Amino acid sequence: MTLEKKIISLAAAAKEASDKIAVSNTDIKNLALIKIAEKIEEKTDYIKEENKKDLSDAKKASLSEAMIDRLTVNDKVIKSMANGLREAASLEDPVGAITKTWKRPNGLEVSKMRIPIGVIGIIYESRPNVTIDAAGLCLKSGNAVILRGGSEAFYSNQALVKTFKEGLDQANLPVNAVQALGSKNRDAITILLKQEEHIDLIIPRGGEGLIRYVVENSKIPVLKHYKGVCHTFIDKTADYQTAEKICLNAKVQRPGVCNAMETMLIHKNIADTFLPKLHSAFKKEKVELRGCEKTRSILPEIKPATEEDWYAEYLNLTLAVKTVNNIDEAISHIKKYGSNHSEAIITQHFNNARYFIKKVDSSGVFVNASTRFNDGGELGLGAEIGISTSKLHAFGPMGLEELTAAKFVIIGNGQIRT
Amino acid sequence: MTLEKKIISLAAAAKEASDKIAVSNTDIKNLALIKIAEKIEEKTDYIKEENKKDLSDAKKASLSEAMIDRLTVNDKVIKSMANGLREAASLEDPVGAITKTWKRPNGLEVSKMRIPIGVIGIIYESRPNVTIDAAGLCLKSGNAVILRGGSEAFYSNQALVKTFKEGLDQANLPVNAVQALGSKNRDAITILLKQEEHIDLIIPRGGEGLIRYVVENSKIPVLKHYKGVCHTFIDKTADYQTAEKICLNAKVQRPGVCNAMETMLIHKNIADTFLPKLHSAFKKEKVELRGCEKTRSILPEIKPATEEDWYAEYLNLTLAVKTVNNIDEAISHIKKYGSNHSEAIITQHFNNARYFIKKVDSSGVFVNASTRFNDGGELGLGAEIGISTSKLHAFGPMGLEELTAAKFVIIGNGQIRT
Numbered sequence: 001m002t003l004e005k006k007i008i009s010l011a012a013a014a015k016e017a018s019d020k021i022a023v024s025n026t027d028i029k030n031l032a033l034i035k036i037a038e039k040i041e042e043k044t045d046y047i048k049e050e051n052k053k054d055l056s057d058a059k060k061a062s063l064s065e066a067m068i069d070r071l072t073v074n075d076k077v078i079k080s081m082a083n084g085l086r087e088a089a090s091l092e093d094p095v096g097a098i099t100k101t102w103k104r105p106n107g108l109e110v111s112k113m114r115i116p117i118g119v120i121g122i123i124y125e126s127r128p129n130v131t132i133d134a135a136g137l138c139l140k141s142g143n144a145v146i147l148r149g150g151s152e153a154f155y156s157n158q159a160l161v162k163t164f165k166e167g168l169d170q171a172n173l174p175v176n177a178v179q180a181l182g183s184k185n186r187d188a189i190t191i192l193l194k195q196e197e198h199i200d201l202i203i204p205r206g207g208e209g210l211i212r213y214v215v216e217n218s219k220i221p222v223l224k225h226y227k228g229v230c231h232t233f234i235d236k237t238a239d240y241q242t243a244e245k246i247c248l249n250a251k252v253q254r255p256g257v258c259n260a261m262e263t264m265l266i267h268k269n270i271a272d273t274f275l276p277k278l279h280s281a282f283k284k285e286k287v288e289l290r291g292c293e294k295t296r297s298i299l300p301e302i303k304p305a306t307e308e309d310w311y312a313e314y315l316n317l318t319l320a321v322k323t324v325n326n327i328d329e330a331i332s333h334i335k336k337y338g339s340n341h342s343e344a345i346i347t348q349h350f351n352n353a354r355y356f357i358k359k360v361d362s363s364g365v366f367v368n369a370s371t372r373f374n375d376g377g378e379l380g381l382g383a384e385i386g387i388s389t390s391k392l393h394a395f396g397p398m399g400l401e402e403l404t405a406a407k408f409v410i411i412g413n414g415q416i417r418t
Numbered sequence: 419m420t421l422e423k424k425i426i427s428l429a430a431a432a433k434e435a436s437d438k439i440a441v442s443n444t445d446i447k448n449l450a451l452i453k454i455a456e457k458i459e460e461k462t463d464y465i466k467e468e469n470k471k472d473l474s475d476a477k478k479a480s481l482s483e484a485m486i487d488r489l490t491v492n493d494k495v496i497k498s499m500a501n502g503l504r505e506a507a508s509l510e511d512p513v514g515a516i517t518k519t520w521k522r523p524n525g526l527e528v529s530k531m532r533i534p535i536g537v538i539g540i541i542y543e544s545r546p547n548v549t550i551d552a553a554g555l556c557l558k559s560g561n562a563v564i565l566r567g568g569s570e571a572f573y574s575n576q577a578l579v580k581t582f583k584e585g586l587d588q589a590n591l592p593v594n595a596v597q598a599l600g601s602k603n604r605d606a607i608t609i610l611l612k613q614e615e616h617i618d619l620i621i622p623r624g625g626e627g628l629i630r631y632v633v634e635n636s637k638i639p640v641l642k643h644y645k646g647v648c649h650t651f652i653d654k655t656a657d658y659q660t661a662e663k664i665c666l667n668a669k670v671q672r673p674g675v676c677n678a679m680e681t682m683l684i685h686k687n688i689a690d691t692f693l694p695k696l697h698s699a700f701k702k703e704k705v706e707l708r709g710c711e712k713t714r715s716i717l718p719e720i721k722p723a724t725e726e727d728w729y730a731e732y733l734n735l736t737l738a739v740k741t742v743n744n745i746d747e748a749i750s751h752i753k754k755y756g757s758n759h760s761e762a763i764i765t766q767h768f769n770n771a772r773y774f775i776k777k778v779d780s781s782g783v784f785v786n787a788s789t790r791f792n793d794g795g796e797l798g799l800g801a802e803i804g805i806s807t808s809k810l811h812a813f814g815p816m817g818l819e820e821l822t823a824a825k826f827v828i829i830g831n832g833q834i835r836t
Contacts, residue, residue, distance in 0.1 A: 019753075022779075023776055023777060096776070102798060104796075104797070104798055108787055108791065108797075110797050110798065113775070115779065115809075117809050117810070118809070200808075200809060200810070201810060215637060216637060219633060219634060221639060221808070221810040222639075241832075242831075242832040245832060245834055246832065246834060248834075249834035249835055250834075253834070253835055253836075335437075353829075357531075357827050358441055358514070359441060361440075361533065361825075362825065363825055363826060364825070364826045364827075364828060365825060365826070365827050365828070366828045366829075366830065367827075367828070367829045367830065368829070368830045368831050368832055368833075369526055369828055369829070369830025369831075369832070369833045369834075370830075370833065370834045370835055372834070372835035373526065373828060373830075373833070373835055374826070374828075378522075378835065379522070379526075379528050379826060379828070380520060380522055380528065390618075390639070391533075391535050391536070391618060391823035392535070392618070392619060392639040392810065392811045392823070393810045393811040395823045395824060395825055396825065396826045397826075405809035405810070405813045406813060407779075407780065407781055407782070407783060407813055407814065408781060408782045408783070408792070408797060408814045408815075409775050409783050409785075410782060410783070410784045410785070410787055410791060410792075410797070411771075411784075411785045411786070411787070412784065412785065412786045412787025412788075412791075413660075413786055413787075414657075414659075414660040414663060414664065414786055414787070415786075415787045415788065415791070416663055416664060416666075416667035416671070416787075416788045416790070417667055417671055417788050417790040417791055417796065418671075
C-alpha cells in the first residue's frame, strides 16, 4: 500500500471511530482513561525497552545530551503519564454540556450544547509524554486523534499508542479513536494535512519551523502557537518589592517555556531607583541583561540590546530591558515586538491597569502577577493541549472546552416561520 | 502601483485602523452607524446613479432577469440598508464584555473578556446590500473590514463604501476601517488571501465554487458555509397536523435559502397514512416530490429519487422523500447526505427526541419546529453575517458575538508561580 493510501485509510478509520467516541458516555470514557493508566504502568518494561531503541538511534545520530534527556522514558515519566490520564478522568466532561439557554417570544427553547470537534491531528516534536497527554485529552473530549510525533521518538510513541489502544479495547471503545501516523517519512505530514475530508482540526506543537510548515501546507483549520515573546511593564507607581518578585519569577522560575518573560519595560520615572536593584537581583540568578540606550545610561555595564533582541524568544537566562517614557510607549513596543502571548503590568494606578487591559492584545493580560500563570492548570482549566496565540476558536490555554464546539438545539411545539 | 502593492497597502491600512476601532467606545460606534444610515438615505440619488452603471453593464452582458433584479438598488433597498445599520446600533456591543470570571485558590482573579478579531476580509457574490450589512456588523464588533463584492456590482459597492466612509469620518473614526478591494480582477482575491500578516479572518459568501476557491487559496482562517441540505424526519409518533405544518413551512415558505428543507424522511409505520395527505398538501403548493422505492409504492405517481437527489440542495420547489425503517436509518441518511446545517425531528416520543439531539451533528438540531428558524434573527442573536457549517470558532448563525474572540484577564496582587 502506498503511503498516501495508508494515510487516507487511517484518516477514514479515525472519522468512523470519532462518531462512536463522540456519543460515548462520560463513565465509559473515564473507565477507559483509568484502564489505560493501569496498562501503561503494567507495561513499563515493554515501553522502556522500545524507548531504548530510540535512545540508541539518538546516540548513533549524536543528538545532544539535552535532547536525549527529553527523549528518555523512565519510571518517573511513566508514572507522570499515568497520573495525567487519571487527572483527565477526574476533569468535568465538556461534551453535552448546555452552556446557554434562552426562550424566544414564539415559545421556541434555544440552547447551545457542547459537542466534540471530530478528528484532530496533532503534530509534535516534543517529549514522548505528549503522546499520552494529548490522546487522553482528546479521548475525554470525545474526539478521535491522529498523532505524529518526532521521528526520534518513533519506537516510544508506537509503544505508547499500542498500549493506549489496549486500554480503549478493554473499555469497549473503538481502538481507531487513537492512532499513530506510523511513518518517519516527512511526506506523511504533508499527506495528512490534505485529508480535510476526514480531519477537522490540526494542532502543531513544536518549533516555529514546524508550525509554519503546517500552516502553509494545510487546508484544514490549524490552532497554532508560534512563540512567546512575553513582556512585563513596570509602571511608575509600581511597588518595588512586587515588581522584583514578579519579574524574577517571570524570568527565572522556568526560563525555557513560552510564558517566561523575555523583555522587561520600565517607566523612566522609576528607572534610576529600580534598575540598579533589579540588576543585582537578576545577577544573583545569573540573568544577563541587554538594555536600550536609556537603560545603559543607568546600567553602563550591561550589553546594548539590538533590534533582534526586542524580537527574541531567548528561552534562557537573557533579558532585554527598555526604559520607556510612558505607558503608551510600553504598549506600542509590545504591539510591535510581542507575540500576543502573555503581558503583565506592575502598577498601583487603577486607570493604568484598566488602560493596559483594554489596549494590550494578548491571550493573557496580567495585572500585578507573573506571566508564568498563563497555563491551563494555573488558570483552573485543567490540563491543556497547548496555548493558542491566534484568535480564531481559541486564544490562550486550550483545555477540554477548547477541544469542543457547540451546536444550537431548538425545541418547539409546532412553531413555523412566518 | 501594481495590484499586489495596492492590496498590501490597503491591508496594512486596515490593520492600522483596526487598532483604533477595536478600542472605540460603544457610543461612538453607534453614533457612526446612525450617521452612516443618514448618509445613505441622503445620497440615495448618487447611489442609484452608480447602480445604473452596473445595471447597464449587466444588460449588455445579458444577465438574467433574476440576476438584474438582485442587483437593483431602489429606494426600498436603500431604506432597508439604513434600517439594518440602525438595528446594528441597537444591538448590544459584544466588545469588552466579561463572559466568565472565577477566582483561583492563590487569589488570582481570572476572567475572559471579549475582544474584536482584527481585520476581516469578506468575499461575496450577493446583492449590494451585503456591503452595508456586513460593514455595519464589523464596525459594531470593533473589526476593520475589507470588502470584495461581485464584479457585476462594482460601481454600486464602490458608491456604498464611499458613503460609509463619510459617516465614519463624521464620527471621527478611521475611514480605513471599511475598504472595498476596488478591482474587478479576480487576481485581487488571490492576492488578498495571502495577506495573513494583516488579515485575521476571511468570510466567503456565495456559491460552492467561490467558497472552495477561497479555502484552497487561503492561509488565513476561513469561516465557511458550503451548502444547506436540510432534513426533516417524521417519526412514527408524530402528530400529523404538526408534521404537515412544519414540513410545508420548511419547504415552501422560502425555498431558495440554505435552511429550507431539501429531503423529508418518514418512518415506515406511518408512511401509508401520512404520505398521501402530505403529497396533496405539497401539490397545492406546487412542490414536486421525488421518492425512494418504498415511498413510490405508496405514491406511485411521483418520480424516483436518484443518488444525486439525496445530495441535492435544490433551492426550489423540489423535495426528495425517503421512507425509513427506524430513527437510526434516518440519522444514518442525514450523516451520509447532509451538510451539518439544520435538521429537524417531528416526534411525540421523549427519548427519540433526545436521541436525535445527541446523534445529529448539525449546527441547528430542531425538535417539532421548522428548520427555517436556523437564522441569527430568529434565534435571537440579532443580525448575522452568515451561517457556519464548520465547527471551528463558530457553528451555525454568526452574529456579533461570533465576530469576536476572548482574552484572559488576570488580576493579582503579587502572585508568583512556584
